[in-house]
Amino acid sequence: MLSGMMNTILILILCPCLISELISRKDSFAAERFVLGLTVMWGLFELVSVPFIISSSSFSVMCIVYEVLLLILVFAGAVKIALKRKNKEYKKPGIKEVFMQLLPWLPVLILLAIQCIFFVLFQHYDGDDSYYVAQSTITLKTDTMFRRDVNNGFYIEVEGRHALGALPMWIAWLSNVSGLHPAAIDHSIMAPYILTIMYGIYAMLSERIIKDKKWRPVFVLLIGLWYLHSNISLYTAETFVYTRTWQGKAIFGNIIVPLAFCFIYDLYTRKKYTLPLCLLLGLCAVFCTSTAVYLLTILYGCAGLVLGITAFVKTKKLKTALLTLIPFIIACLPLLTGGVIYMIIKR
Amino acid sequence: MDTIKATLLILKEYNSLSLYFLLFIAALIYLGIAERDRVKRMLFVALPAALAAVFLFPVSAWLSMHLILDQEIYYRQLWLIPYGAVVCYAIIHAMQKFRKIWQRALIITGFTGLLLIGNGKLYLNRQYTRSENLYHLPQDVIDACDIILSADGVVAMDYAPKCAFPASMVEFNRQYTADILTVYGREAIIARWNYDTPFLDLISANAPIDAEEICSMAADDEIECFVIENDKTITGDPADFGYPKLGATGKYVIYMAKWLQ
Secondary structure (H helix, E strand, C coil): CHHHHHHHHHHHHHHHHHHHHHHCCCCCCHHHHHHHHHHHHHHHHHHHHHHHHHCCCCHHHHHHHHHHHHHHHHHHHHHHHHHHHHCCCCCCCCHHHHHHHHHHHHHHHHHHHHHHHHHHHEECCCCCHHHHHHHHHHHHHHCCCCCECCCCCCECCCCHHHHCCCHHHHHHHHHHHHCCCHHHHHHHHHHHHHHHHHHHHHHHHHHHHCCCHHHHHHHHHHHHHHHHCCCCCCCCHHHHHHHCCCCHHHHHHHHHHHHHHHHHHHHHCCCCCHHHHHHHHHHHHHHHCCCHHHHHHHHHHHHHHHHHHHHHHHHCCHHHHHHHHHHHHHHCHHHHHHHHHHHHHHC | CHHHHHHHHHHHHHHCCCCHHHHHHHHHHHHHHHCCCHHHHHHHHHHHHHHHHHHHCHHHHHHHHHHHCCHHHHHHHHHHCCHHHHHHHHHHHHHHHCCCHHHHHHHHHHHHHHHHHHCCCHHHCCCCEECCCCCCCCHHHHHHHHHHHCCHHHHHHCCCCEEECCCCCCCCHHHHCCCCEECCCHHHHCHHHCCCCHHHHHHHCCCCEEHHHHHHHHHHCCCCEEEEECCCCEECCHHHHCCCEEEECCCEEEEECHHHC
């Protein structure tokens, strides 16, 4: 069990770190690099798994394809780091430097550490786990994807409602390579992991919207307080992240949406290479939950509309306003493709 | 009209009796007045307002509820609005604007005070319990499944037995193992789905369970193993009807068809 945990943690840390070398901008900080590395892992899994799921192919064959592609990316990332070190572009930060950078973030890190420990030591049962966790467990046992009724284990046709949300399959893959049970991965590892990623994304957002560095940790700390006090009903995204962190819908509401706001900010400020990240985020969103096909389209659509109207008010030129919409329309393409696939499977 | 009612009901249930929406609206108004940066106004004022308008607008709400999502999950569209980020950014903005210590203290005390008074506190949620294992599943369920899976017949034939579990187990057993097939799952315990499960009704009833009745019902439904909570009483011995006791945990007693033991 302990080696399984170590393997899982190693995969969840090492892969995003190395892959991030291929995708991160030069000026991006550690949390952003890590998050982008993870989104590549998820996006790649969605791209690889959906054709296998729809064609009812075997889980193990899909895993081989995914692992080969993932290894190529990991290897390429490692090579890039090695080349950087060789060319002395890669500067290993000193302990004092790291400490000074982390010091202002100490209260946030303490708050996060307490919550992570709490997540491992305490449990919160959620009925929907009997779908999500069971789906991963069944996949490992039967080598099929979404082809068994989670309630009784008998054979069914692929359910269109869930087939695009490949997250339970990714957990099954993680379980397969690490040797740890899917329930333990979801409840004891993914819960603190996702919470950490969430705080990292809010740090990314703070880096964009707050110029004065000293206020950024304060913003994230306030976000932490807000989250701790938003268990107001069963329905808020904040409630979901604390009661069913590992489920795709909680990840959508608390990882994908704040990350989308970071990328929308980048699109508003015309930061380079943002559009590919928006496309990647679309894949990750659908990976988490099929409903993201619609929800993220609404978000990108409204963001484009707001920019278009603002541009029109400023310039009074319809053509300029319409041109500002183009990146947002392109960003919706993976989602619209997902929507078409969803409609076909559902039929 | 029904759509407007449904939308308002969702908002009411989402917000409960908290200050969640009120704090968000206050932050939105403050940023609308005080924020001068065009991009941040778009991101934290115009975009959340546009998303709220799409949520509330009856035509888009009707389309979402009836054609795309479902009325039951329409509330998830509210997740697109970054309430926390808007409120916390407004606090930071105000603290940067008002530079005197007492002003900043007032802002931060007011914010935390309103959170403490008006919003739900996660750390007081009593549904959290000390985890019994890394799976975060009830240990009794794991033990009961392990007993079933280690039955001689199951091991020898590498066989997936078809079992019936009590209501307290059905949400967990299939999370732990896919090696046990079940007669019913979680759908059986969701009252609004009206799933017909006579066997579950029998083992859930408060009255003593007749051994002959439960065993004949199990045989009719091709159930090879059934688990009952150990506070239930069985009149007679199921072994006499082909289902000897296989084992027990602190909370459950397991009976399995003789040919599998």
